[in-house]
Amino acid sequence: MNFVGREQELAELETRYEEILKGKGNILFLSGDIGMGKTSLVHHWYRGVSLSLRPPLFVKAVCTIPMGGSEVGTLESLEPWADILTQLVTLGPLQHTPEKIDISRLVHDVAPSWIWAIPNTRKSEYGNVSSTNGDQNQEGDISGVQAAESQPHIFQQYTNILHAISQNHPLVLFIDDMHWADASSCSLLAYLSHRVTNSKIFIILTYCDSGENSTNSGKKDALLPVKNEILSENTGFELVLPSLNQQAVQRLLSSTISNYKPDEGFESWIRLISRGNALFITEYVKTLLEDGLLDKNGKFIGDYDVIVVPNSSYAVIFERIQRLDSETRKLLSYATAEGELFTEYALIQAIGKKQKEILPLLKNAALRGIIWFIGTRQLNENRFTTIFSFAHALFHQALYNAMNEDDRAAVHRSYLKIFKGEWANENNEQRKALIAPKLLIHAERCGDLVFVAKTALAAAQMFWTEFSESESLQMTSQVAKYADIVRELQPESYDNRFKRHVVYEYQILNAAIDLVRGRFEEAKRWYFNAEKTATELYDEHAVIDALNGYANIFKRREEFKELARIIQPICQRAEAINYTKGKIDSLISLGIATAEVGDKKTALDCFQQVQAIAERANLPVEHMRALTFRGHVYMFMLEFSSAIVCFQKVLELSEKHYVPAIRNTTLQNYGQICSHLGDYSTAQKLFEEALANSQKCGDRYLEAQLLLSLGEVRRLTYNREDALQAYSECLTITREMGMRRLEMIAMHSMGNVLTDMNKLQDGLQWFQRSRNIGIELDDKPMIGLATSGIGSILSELGNIKAAEECCTYALNVMRELNQSHQVYPVILYSIADIYMEMNNFPHAQACIIQAQKLYEKMDNQQGLGRVFIRRGKFYRLKKEFESSKINLEQALVIAHETNFYELQADVEGELGLLKEAQGDRKGAIELVRRSVTYYQDTVPRCYAQWKKELDRLERAN
Numbered sequence: 001m002n003f004v005g006r007e008q009e010l011a012e013l014e015t016r017y018e019e020i021l022k023g024k025g026n027i028l029f030l031s032g033d034i035g036m037g038k039t040s041l042v043h044h045w046y047r048g049v050s051l052s053l054r055p056p057l058f059v060k061a062v063c064t065i066p067m068g069g070s071e072v073g074t075l076e077s078l079e080p081w082a083d084i085l086t087q088l089v090t091l092g093p094l095q096h097t098p099e100k101i102d103i104s105r106l107v108h109d110v111a112p113s114w115i116w117a118i119p120n121t122r123k124s125e126y127g128n129v130s131s132t133n134g135d136q137n138q139e140g141d142i143s144g145v146q147a148a149e150s151q152p153h154i155f156q157q158y159t160n161i162l163h164a165i166s167q168n169h170p171l172v173l174f175i176d177d178m179h180w181a182d183a184s185s186c187s188l189l190a191y192l193s194h195r196v197t198n199s200k201i202f203i204i205l206t207y208c209d210s211g212e213n214s215t216n217s218g219k220k221d222a223l224l225p226v227k228n229e230i231l232s233e234n235t236g237f238e239l240v241l242p243s244l245n246q247q248a249v250q251r252l253l254s255s256t257i258s259n260y261k262p263d264e265g266f267e268s269w270i271r272l273i274s275r276g277n278a279l280f281i282t283e284y285v286k287t288l289l290e291d292g293l294l295d296k297n298g299k300f301i302g303d304y305d306v307i308v309v310p311n312s313s314y315a316v317i318f319e320r321i322q323r324l325d326s327e328t329r330k331l332l333s334y335a336t337a338e339g340e341l342f343t344e345y346a347l348i349q350a351i352g353k354k355q356k357e358i359l360p361l362l363k364n365a366a367l368r369g370i371i372w373f374i375g376t377r378q379l380n381e382n383r384f385t386t387i388f389s390f391a392h393a394l395f396h397q398a399l400y401n402a403m404n405e406d407d408r409a410a411v412h413r414s415y416l417k418i419f420k421g422e423w424a425n426e427n428n429e430q431r432k433a434l435i436a437p438k439l440l441i442h443a444e445r446c447g448d449l450v451f452v453a454k455t456a457l458a459a460a461q462m463f464w465t466e467f468s469e470s471e472s473l474q475m476t477s478q479v480a481k482y483a484d485i486v487r488e489l490q491p492e493s494y495d496n497r498f499k500r501h502v503v504y505e506y507q508i509l510n511a512a513i514d515l516v517r518g519r520f521e522e523a524k525r526w527y528f529n530a531e532k533t534a535t536e537l538y539d540e541h542a543v544i545d546a547l548n549g550y551a552n553i554f555k556r557r558e559e560f561k562e563l564a565r566i567i568q569p570i571c572q573r574a575e576a577i578n579y580t581k582g583k584i585d586s587l588i589s590l591g592i593a594t595a596e597v598g599d600k601k602t603a604l605d606c607f608q609q610v611q612a613i614a615e616r617a618n619l620p621v622e623h624m625r626a627l628t629f630r631g632h633v634y635m636f637m638l639e640f641s642s643a644i645v646c647f648q649k650v651l652e653l654s655e656k657h658y659v660p661a662i663r664n665t666t667l668q669n670y671g672q673i674c675s676h677l678g679d680y681s682t683a684q685k686l687f688e689e690a691l692a693n694s695q696k697c698g699d700r701y702l703e704a705q706l707l708l709s710l711g712e713v714r715r716l717t718y719n720r721e722d723a724l725q726a727y728s729e730c731l732t733i734t735r736e737m738g739m740r741r742l743e744m745i746a747m748h749s750m751g752n753v754l755t756d757m758n759k760l761q762d763g764l765q766w767f768q769r770s771r772n773i774g775i776e777l778d779d780k781p782m783i784g785l786a787t788s789g790i791g792s793i794l795s796e797l798g799n800i801k802a803a804e805e806c807c808t809y810a811l812n813v814m815r816e817l818n819q820s821h822q823v824y825p826v827i828l829y830s831i832a833d834i835y836m837e838m839n840n841f842p843h844a845q846a847c848i849i850q851a852q853k854l855y856e857k858m859d860n861q862q863g864l865g866r867v868f869i870r871r872g873k874f875y876r877l878k879k880e881f882e883s884s885k886i887n888l889e890q891a892l893v894i895a896h897e898t899n900f901y902e903l904q905a906d907v908e909g910e911l912g913l914l915k916e917a918q919g920d921r922k923g924a925i926e927l928v929r930r931s932v933t934y935y936q937d938t939v940p941r942c943y944a945q946w947k948k949e950l951d952r953l954e955r956a957n
Helices: 007-021 038-051 079-090 103-110 112-117 151-166 183-193 223-232 247-257 264-274 279-291 313-321 324-334 343-349 355-367 391-400 403-426 430-447 449-465 469-489 496-516 518-536 538-557 560-576 580-596 600-617 620-636 640-657 660-676 679-698 700-716 722-736 740-756 759-776 780-796 798-815 824-837 843-858 861-877 880-900 901-917 921-935 938-954
Strands: 024-029 059-061 171-176 199-206 236-239 341-343 373-379 384-390
Touching: 007 024, 007 038, 007 112, 007 199, 007 600, 007 780, 024 038, 024 183, 024 223, 024 343, 038 171, 059 079, 079 103, 079 112, 079 183, 112 199, 112 430, 112 469, 151 171, 151 183, 151 199, 151 700, 183 199, 183 223, 183 343, 183 469, 199 324, 199 679, 247 264, 247 279, 279 313, 324 343, 324 355, 324 391, 324 403, 341 343, 341 403, 341 740, 341 861, 343 355, 343 384, 343 403, 343 640, 355 373, 355 391, 384 391, 403 430, 403 843, 430 469, 430 640, 449 469, 469 496, 496 518, 518 538, 518 740, 538 560, 538 580, 560 580, 580 600, 580 780, 600 620, 600 824, 600 861, 640 824, 640 861, 660 679, 660 700, 679 700, 700 722, 700 824, 722 740, 740 759, 740 780, 740 938, 759 780, 780 798, 798 824, 824 843, 843 861, 843 880, 861 880, 901 938, 921 938
Parallel strands: 024 199, 024 236, 059 171, 171 199
Antiparallel strands: 341 384, 373 384
């Protein structure tokens, strides 16, 4: 289609591109009716910028248009983005950059979940990498790529690639027909919209906003909310292509008809009947010339009142293809079965002709403007094929619709055979998933219903490994639909094998999706149905898997007592039949449940059993999981040397089997132990290594967790400005990703740091924000912690009444809290401080005694040291000086044994106040001065508190 006019739109594109060059990324939605010239506009604009001194990298993908009345594109999870990545990789190393960028290597380094998009990737090319879904075969081999933890994790990895490329080279990504895109592709677009604004990335999307002449019934549910959100947040803009004006119509006619002489009457007429549609005009003029209704100069010589005018662009195109010779029309009709893009290789197989026979026909179609030559594609290491595209989706649609039922059946049979071969020969699960939607259409049209159900299930499982929920659920609905049809129409095929490997598996998959998404009642129903199916089949392994899935609901809901109750008989059933997977899953659940309810010994025994089973079965990932759980239990028991042994073994195994996600989490766990033991330098190094790795692979959740951990180490080493920076970065991520619980914790940490810095009003605000989210999430521990923090500040500010209300509120919350929870005694001794400031000694004593009992039960020496300080203060205020001294000396012993210097400084200060109470002001000044000296360059708030006491003593002296 010839390009004319659109000067205003071209100028707008140029302006936006200039902004891109300055590092202001953007997203453009180019909308307009079908045939209006959206794609031509982008191509024409790019031809201009490609002539610049440093042209951008320009990559185009096309969303798959409907085929046979089925919306294939909505089921091809992330296909347009994967296609873009494949094309970027095939560019090879980028030469025009300060350093050559090998995009294949870049994908491996910063986006391992996308390695599958690299053509003909072999395992040996990038070393031994871990499985996409984290599972192993019975021999323990791990292959594929590193699993993502969530869809945002996958999206962040894609963002990493684009940012790395665009740092030194402007990048233009063009996705055509975005209204046919799947939900996950639209979600990735939304994700990118917040992350390209400060980059040299320009994303252009065309979409048809009316659905006119389209087989789509107006369904753009996935794109429209995303588009509206992006426009409302000003991270993108929309350019609507209007119909051609009179002047543009004249220029289009001049470019289409040689020696055209302007004719205002004809131009007005054709503009009116076409509604200024460029495709309509271009193709209808060809018809008028062939029918002799236009002379060689383009003068209309027919009768306007007699001529039958097509009512749409589709009608014009449909009439045009009827004029093709039968061989060309048949060839192109076959090509429609592959999609808007089709390959010479598949076409030769489908139609049963040789290359030399079809090439003249394809050239003829290209000369008539029906198809375009796109390029070549590598099929395997030794074979390439030519790629063609229909010049417009309407040509594809018209050619398919023009076939009679017998011809369509023949086409579908041919391509079913081709796609079945591709499906069988493709070893990469993600690439296989993209074959599935088209394969299903051909299998359905050919009546191969059992194959349809099995393939839809396989595709659903593959899509769920990418957390593509919408596409996966659409596929499971297809499984359910065709399973019912098979049962009714082909009962002989609805046998036990079909029920086990199709019906049961889709029930389990639906349950797993609902479980992850927090739809627990729906998950229960699916697990019950799966258990019922397995019971009917007398398949005890499947029954146990369904029961373990059901138990996971209670794990997710943190109902650990109930989990412990229901999981024990499942363990026994798995043990009775020696079912390895069943034993591992149930033992892990039992271990988690018993650990959470305080039975650490049983928990350790469960995880040790899992470890032994995994070692015998050569299951390294399960082995690492068991070691990690054991390490966590030892951490809670404060047996840090045992925990370190577990984590060191996990690091060794994760290095050997290349499982970065487990390695990074273990580095975090190891760092937390070092921090607890006061080895802050090692802890910081471990956190920083894990943080760099998580940023590299796009694990935003772990990145946020590590920033929290890093911030805490910086706070403990008195690098408070750096701590605030880490917490601020954590808050940015949590808000972007909707991680409300981590956001709440980061806010509380901000409150702690600011309070330490004696910025009490700022700290108060952050504690209040943290408590508000805690109330929203019904997180009792954080509500209690934040409330006690608020009370402490209010007490220090002199607002005793409000502080007392905080105490009452926090105590009420704590009554609903499991007393084994580690924050429980922290809240208790914080409240005791407030009560002592209020001279409410009975309440203070009750809190101190309860906190001491809990710390003794936990065997937490540092916690006991803090309690003994409170007891010492309590007895001092009660003028029971000997009891005060005994408790403070006990605290001092703990401080020396655990190298807890802050505790020692507080004990010395309290001993000083005790000496003052006993009349030894000189001794008091000496001891309090030690506290002041220690806190002078460490904790401003504590420094201010002890300096105030020192000044008072010196004045009195």
